[in-house]
Amino acid sequence: MERRRRSAEPLTLERIVEAALVELDASGADGVSLRGVARRLGVHVTSLYNHVPSKPALLDAMVDRALSGITPPDPHAPWQERVRTLAVDFYQALAAHPALIPVLASERGRPTSPGLFAVMEAALTCLSDAGLSPSHQVSAFRGFLAMVMGLVITHTRGAESTLEAAELAWREAGMAGLSTERQALMALAPYFLSTRPAADLEFVLDTWLAGLGHLGAADTPARKDRGT
Amino acid sequence: MERRRRSAEPLTLERIVEAALVELDASGADGVSLRGVARRLGVHVTSLYNHVPSKPALLDAMVDRALSGITPPDPHAPWQERVRTLAVDFYQALAAHPALIPVLASERGRPTSPGLFAVMEAALTCLSDAGLSPSHQVSAFRGFLAMVMGLVITHTRGAESTLEAAELAWREAGMAGLSTERQALMALAPYFLSTRPAADLEFVLDTWLAGLGHLGAADTPARKDRGT
DNA sequence: ACCTGAACACCGTTCAAGT
DNA sequence: ACCTGAACACCGTTCAAGT
Numbered sequence: 001m002e003r004r005r006r007s008a009e010p011l012t013l014e015r016i017v018e019a020a021l022v023e024l025d026a027s028g029a030d031g032v033s034l035r036g037v038a039r040r041l042g043v044h045v046t047s048l049y050n051h052v053p054s055k056p057a058l059l060d061a062m063v064d065r066a067l068s069g070i071t072p073p074d075p076h077a078p079w080q081e082r083v084r085t086l087a088v089d090f091y092q093a094l095a096a097h098p099a100l101i102p103v104l105a106s107e108r109g110r111p112t113s114p115g116l117f118a119v120m121e122a123a124l125t126c127l128s129d130a131g132l133s134p135s136h137q138v139s140a141f142r143g144f145l146a147m148v149m150g151l152v153i154t155h156t157r158g159a160e161s162t163l164e165a166a167e168l169a170w171r172e173a174g175m176a177g178l179s180t181e182r183q184a185l186m187a188l189a190p191y192f193l194s195t196r197p198a199a200d201l202e203f204v205l206d207t208w209l210a211g212l213g214h215l216g217a218a219d220t221p222a223r224k225d226r227g228t
Numbered sequence: 229m230e231r232r233r234r235s236a237e238p239l240t241l242e243r244i245v246e247a248a249l250v251e252l253d254a255s256g257a258d259g260v261s262l263r264g265v266a267r268r269l270g271v272h273v274t275s276l277y278n279h280v281p282s283k284p285a286l287l288d289a290m291v292d293r294a295l296s297g298i299t300p301p302d303p304h305a306p307w308q309e310r311v312r313t314l315a316v317d318f319y320q321a322l323a324a325h326p327a328l329i330p331v332l333a334s335e336r337g338r339p340t341s342p343g344l345f346a347v348m349e350a351a352l353t354c355l356s357d358a359g360l361s362p363s364h365q366v367s368a369f370r371g372f373l374a375m376v377m378g379l380v381i382t383h384t385r386g387a388e389s390t391l392e393a394a395e396l397a398w399r400e401a402g403m404a405g406l407s408t409e410r411q412a413l414m415a416l417a418p419y420f421l422s423t424r425p426a427a428d429l430e431f432v433l434d435t436w437l438a439g440l441g442h443l444g445a446a447d448t449p450a451r452k453d454r455g456t
Numbered sequence: 457a458c459c460t461g462a463a464c465a466c467c468g469t470t471c472a473a474g475t
Numbered sequence: 476a477c478c479t480g481a482a483c484a485c486c487g488t489t490c491a492a493g494t
Contacts, residue, residue: 102330105381124412138423139431142382150374184352195366203367211439
């Protein structure tokens with residue numbers, strides 16, 4: 001067998017990003033440290049600085065990498081179908097690394113890879129095809145991003161534990177007198193436990209697309225009123 | 229004048245949370261440190277541990293405090309109006325401390341104050357009044373939270389800078405050959421700059437409510453097809 | 457060109473004292 | 476009961492050496 005080398009492969013940005021994503025999945029957003037990544041690669045911390053200028057830059061690269069799998073949908077498909085495809089792809093890319101959301105939510109994590117702008121372009125084209133005004137296309141695009149990112153947040157935080165925290169708080173506070181005030185919550189408790197993320201995403205997309213069709217299509221007859 | 233006291237007022241959890249929110253707004257989510265909060269209060273770091281057990285617990289308390297201003301809307305108003313009121317209140321509470329979103333998005337920041345559960349109850353009642361099935365009420369509730377949180381993220385990250393980053397990346401990559409592929413993005417550039425957060429929220433709520441009305445009302449005639 | 461190691465100014469948290 | 480200060484095991488980042 002050959003003499004032990006410093007490392008099996010040369011240190012590259014790609015290997016660093018890969019190791020950082022492994023650490024992210026294992027330890028959460030707060031658990032990612034350059035020292036930990038270096039340890040995982042069998043390398044001294046300061047060696048990383050030969051390939052990445054700072055920790056924020058590494059976080060940017062991680063976001064880029066995690067979202068790089070998304071590709072624009074078939075442009076010949078109906079726009080509703082394209083929106084669905086994009087939403088599901090985006091959701092899955094984020095859900096694969098949910099700890100990336102705090103990174104996206106902070107000022108860091110600005111993706112700059114050209115591939116993502118192609119996806120952005122595809123999403124905007126869908127909304128243009130939906131018959132929205134330019135300003136509404138922008139609002140719908142932001143709403144689209146918001147919806148998917150937000151759903152990953154709510155699913156990651158765990159609907160179960162939110163409900164558990166609620167019950168716990170009630171018991172600790174001993175608020176039996178308010179029981180009539182939490183009828184809806186109590187009645188829905190089992191559904192909070194049984195309704196899966198995929199069902200949420202599907203319902204939200206159904207609602208979103210129905211609303212877009214309703215607002216975007218000028219030939220919809222249900223918009224008679226003006227004043228109220 | 230009296231002898232200089234250690235501090236003008238006694239150290240309390242409330243004062244600590246208040247100082248932490250000031251530090252959050254000034255320095256971002258990553259900039260909040262117990263040492264910094266203690267410095268701001270003119271107190272030794274370890275004194276904080278007499279009032280709060282850990283940094284995660286402080287972050288929870290900060291979320292609770294930031295959302296404590298939201299109150300349930302008038303239950304006699306139409307459900308659509310109640311949804312709008314709740315969304316705007318929730319949005320504004322988050323937008324007042326946008327750096328709180330990364331906290332919410334991580335495993336930390338679980339609100340436990342009873343007042344928030346009253347708000348949760350009110351939101352669920354709206355969706356019940358909208359005629360949704362229990363499972364759809366849960367999905368709609370999660371979508372509602374997702375939408376507002378996500379919008380704050382997109383607005384905080386800044387649509388302008390996203391666009392600037394896009395233009396910069398294009399120029400750096402020198403992708404003039406792909407110019408036909410980014411028609412929608414180029415055409416919408418001025419609207420990305422001019423469309424305000426309030427307009428996004430309004431459009432998203434309009435779309436959301438139109439879609440909910442469309443899906444929730446069984447007497448809507450536009451749902452004829454079944455197979456496709 | 458790339459890796460090492462010491463060093464700097466920070467962290468959160470624990471613990472023994474003080475009052 | 477509450478505040479202090481030293482101490483511990485961490486951080487990100489810089490810089491002078493090494494090869």
